[in-house]
Amino acid sequence: MERSPLSEAILEIISSIPSGKVATYGQIAELAGNKKAARLVVWLLNSSSDKHDLPWHRVINRLGKISLETGYELQKEMLQLEGVQFGKNDVIDLNKYGWVSFDQEK
DNA sequence: ATAGTGACTATAG
DNA sequence: GCTATAGCCACTA
Numbered sequence: 505m506e507r508s509p510l511s512e513a514i515l516e517i518i519s520s521i522p523s524g525k526v527a528t529y530g531q532i533a534e535l536a537g538n539k540k541a542a543r544l545v546v547w548l549l550n551s552s553s554d555k556h557d558l559p560w561h562r563v564i565n566r567l568g569k570i571s572l573e574t575g576y577e578l579q580k581e582m583l584q585l586e587g588v589q590f591g592k593n594d595v596i597d598l599n600k601y602g603w604v605s606f607d608q609e610k
Numbered sequence: 611a612t613a614g615t616g617a618c619t620a621t622a623g
Numbered sequence: 624g625c626t627a628t629a630g631c632c633a634c635t636a
Contacts, residue, residue, distance in 0.1 A: 507633080507634090508632090508633065510632070510633080511632095511633070511634095528618085528619095529617075529618050529619080530618065530619060530620095533618085533619095533631090533632085538631075538632065539619095539631090540618090540619075540620095540630065540631040540632075541618090541631060541632045541633085542617095542618035542619060542631080542632090543615090543616060543617095543618055543619090543630095543631065543632060543633085544616090544618095544631080544632040544633055544634095545617085545618080545632095546616050546617050546618065547615085547616055547617095547632080547633060547634065548633085549616095549617065550616065550617075551616095551633095551634075560617085563617075564617085565617075565618065565619085566618075566619070570617075571617040571618080572617050573617090574617095575617095576617090579617095
């Protein structure tokens with residue numbers, strides 16, 4: 505499925521996310537080389553998440569929230585099992601649990 | 611080849 | 624703060 509180098513890079517990055525941390529789409533896209541390929545990340549997760557054993561639950565939007573509507577509860581649960589704590593609005597503190605937090609990434 | 615799709619993001623009003 | 628729009632990438636039909 506990884507026909508393009510970008511997809512390959514993204515998959516690589518996603519599988520590199522350590523347990524107990526989360527990453528945002530834009531972040532992954534940026535690390536992969538195209539900071540605007542967030543949608544590509546989405547596509548990859550949908551197309552190769554279970555096929556590749558990817559930690560799709562560690563990928564969230566830039567607000568530290570899960571955009572999914574289905575399976576959202578499950579994803580949240582999995583993250584909590586890894587030690588990620590959610591805020592009151594189910595928001596994850598990216599400065600704390602972000603794989604590369606916005607303050608440290610640069 | 612064109613159009614539609616997708617768990618996004620940034621910007622403008 | 625929210626909605627609307629546009630931008631971006633790769634894939635599928």
